[in-house]
Amino acid sequence: MLIKILSFSLLISSAAYGQQFTKSLDCNWVDPIQTGFLQNHLSMKQKDKDLQARVIEQYIKRQDGAKMYLLASDVEKIKTSMKSVFDDVAKTECKFLNEVQEVLVKRVEERTEFVKKHLSAKDFKFNSETEFVYDPQHKVFATTSDEANEFVKKYIQFQVANYLATDIKMEEAKQRVIKNYERNLKRIKETKQETLIANYLNSFALSLDPHSSFFSREYYEDFTIDMSLSLEGIGATLSQEDGFTTVEALVAGGAASKSGLVKPQDKIIAVSQKNGKMENVVDMELKDVVKMIRGPKGTKVKLTILRKEDGSNKKFDIELTREKVALEDNAVSIYYQDREVDGVKKKIGIINFPSFYADSKRGGRSSAADMKKIVAEAKAKKVDGLVLDLSNNGGGSLEDAVKIGGLFIKTGNIVKQSSRREGMETPLADSDDKVDWNGPLVILTSRISASASEIVSGAMKDYGRAVVVGSDHTYGKGSIQTVIAVPGELGALKVTIGMFFTPSGYSTQLRGVESDIVIPTQYNVDDIGEKSMDYALPAKKIDSFISKDAFVDKGESAWSVIKPEWINKIRTRSAQRVAKSEDFKKIVDELEKTKKLGKTIKVSEVLKEKGEKEKKVKKSRYGSKDEKDKEYLDRAEIQEASDVLLDLISLQTGKDLSLTSNSTTTKK
Structure with missing residues (x-):
């Protein structure tokens, strides 16, 4: 339940105004934003050991919610790294962010290499009788890499089965699974510092209650669009699968629908930049593709479309004029x-x-x-x-x-x-x-x-x-939650302020x-x-x-x-x-x-x-x-x-x- 949007300046202490805040979300912002949450939250009002334990738990869950990559020893290492997280943040150091990221990247690299080796082996056999614990709530973190790989062996049987069930051949199914792991590794390696900070702040918010959260600048933009039922763009619902941005549906009255040039299930493989050059968007994160396609009403955007037609792939370029679209x-x-x-x-x-x-x-x-x-x-x-x-x-x-x-x-x-x-x-x-x-x-x-x-x-x-x-x-x-924008369009706090x-x-x-x-x-x-x-x-x-x-x-x-x-x-x-x-x-x-x-x-x-x-x-x-x-x-x-x-x-x-x-x- 959302009621209103407040000014962030009402929340931070006078001491915080003396800090030199940057135009990007960096560690200087973390403590004032945490303070903003606590100044407004219905019941959680101060940092203490209990809250810190909650934050650490939520942050670990965000890194590996499926309990597939991290080992039990990694989790203990992260807890040690974050044992004085509030002090670390107050000093505007946030060292733990990079320390945790290094551990995660290492383990994701290991699992990805194992998946490639296992699925590429000549003796790989698909076993439809494979059974494993799927729900993370009923699992524990593996104690060794071998134990973690044993779970991955079972899990990729499930992933291969998902492709086989849609009439994809075995070899292609295996390659798609490998590509998914490689894509995930690439995404994690390329995670920007601003995203790491936003992820931590969201973990802090979720430690207060299930409905407080921190919106990154991209998510805040999406939230505003959802609440207003309108956006400026081409009028298409997009999804991502196997690295391709796919057109799910066309919004009636939108530019894409009126042009007659775009169809559901089309894949967008390139988008024009501000300088007019086409940029390949295969394997690019969906939020970044969407950001490139959206734009002010009346401006133009070029797309390269890949369409499966008559059993073969057809590639062509189109140009659309962005419009204001009602999300009916x-x-x-x-x-x-x-x-x-x-x-x-x-x-x-x-x-x-x-x-x-x-x-x-x-x-x-x-x-x-x-x-x-x-x-x-x-x-x-x-x-x-x-x-x-x-x-x-x-x-x-x-x-x-x-x-x-x-x-x-x-x-x-x-x-x-x-x-x-x-x-x-x-x-x-x-x-x-x-x-x-x-x-x-x-x-x-x-x-x-x-x-x-x-x-x-x-x-x-x-x-x-x-x-x-x-x-x-x-x-x-x-x-009840309220949304509080952070200055400089750096995101927003969604914080629980009451009960109805x-x-x-x-x-x-x-x-x-x-x-x-x-x-x-x-x-x-x-x-x-x-x-x-x-x-x-x-x-x-x-x-x-x-x-x-x-x-x-x-x-x-x-x-x-x-x-x-x-x-x-x-x-x-x-x-x-x-x-x-x-x-x-x-x-x-x-x-x-x-x-x-x-x-x-x-x-x-x-x-x-x-x-x-x-x-x-x-x-x-x-x-x-x-x-x-x-x-x-x-x-x-x-x-x-x-x-x-x-x-x-x-x-x-x-x-x-x-x-x-x-x-x-x-x-x-």
Whole structure:
């Protein structure tokens, strides 16, 4: 949950102003930035031995999270090197950064050489029965290089299998795996000092709580784009695989789409520089390629494209004029369904709400404004009910969450925000007395619904305004972050400054929002949720602050409070539908497989399932808009949320109809 952007100058002590800060992120910045975090964090206020131990743990995890490169002795050496890390940083030396980097480079070189030798050996045999511990949480660091190499032997069987499952021949698969290790080694060797410092600062932030972090200058730029839903560039979503920058999708209305010259799955192998010369970008980090392609509206960029066509590779150059692009894939949208239940026609609206975005610039786009327009449109079309899909929504703007909650009640509290001072919670309320939608409402959630999603779903549940359908509970991120820019565009601090509470007085922190109607979803696994995160803040409870003015029991704006007996009836009917559904059976089966794979993985299972999953991913990435819309509406969770809404409509209108027909016409 992000609320505002502050000036960094408010955070650093007067003594810090005397330092000569450079225009790049160097060690001089580290101590003031750490101080900035502690001056603003909700609960962590000073450097001590406990915090230092956390920082060291997080930094080691960042260096080798998979526990594949470093040895146990290396880890002890790093701990020794960092035992007085706060003193080292305060002296603006940061010696440990290079010491740790040297150890890591050495071990990555060793593993890379072993992989090359092992895969190039004539006696290499692929063994689909290989089984190994996959989850780092269930592993320990190897004690010797031989022990580390034994794990790598098993792991590269898995990596080779990933390629074989996509119809790539054995020799090419082995070469691709080798190339991946070489590419990783090259990336680590070329890591700049500024990146090492940013990585350390992020480790420091994560030692405070799971949601504080340090944004490097590149990441901060991406964050700003995501929040504003616009950027200036060619309008293409890019990914990287095997060293190639690949076009995943084209943004409708963007320069690439309008030109007709770029297609999904095209590879960008060169980009023009400011001097007009083409620079090869194969094996270049994706963030650096993206930086070269982005640019001010109206400027031109040349790209060299590699396209697989008619069984052969075609290479050609194109020139595009950069434009301002709206990122519509993350914007609020609505689908309409015409349903017939026991001969009675009903029209429902399904609102896909992937993020709470807000452009801080004057006149910028916001999810609340977009949502208000969509609700008005749905009302004009005389829909009988709405499904608000927050199942893939990780949160965003607090202000927009409050406004969106206010669309469904008259006036009143939506959330309370705590601060570093105990008992000083600040209520945030809807002051607009218009009830934009007073009809039946179902909110679909999952274990990845977080932050602002939990505010809206929690508030609507507390007021009895909506039926919440989804996973057993939402993510459990009940904390609030603010973003503080570092001068000179060197990055930003994202720091946890408070906790939020829904009107019943419960924080959603750790516990999340429990669903009224629980259905299987692909995210119902133990390692998804706040409780699985390092240093998660504990849950809290304050007095209820439900507002009487939220309720309207008569007149045009009257809305019905959800009754417990309705929930009981809907729960029974939903369980019956889920039990008969083949789609939900598949979800449950996949969840069981995922749980089994939590500790170990068997290569033969990769070969069995990878190919089919790859086809689904490609269809999702590269399909037409109509295909993507159909895929979205065909999701078992969407269908069940729609059926729950029809049950609710029947109960609220006093005409308790059974769902005997499922004939659907979809419009958008």
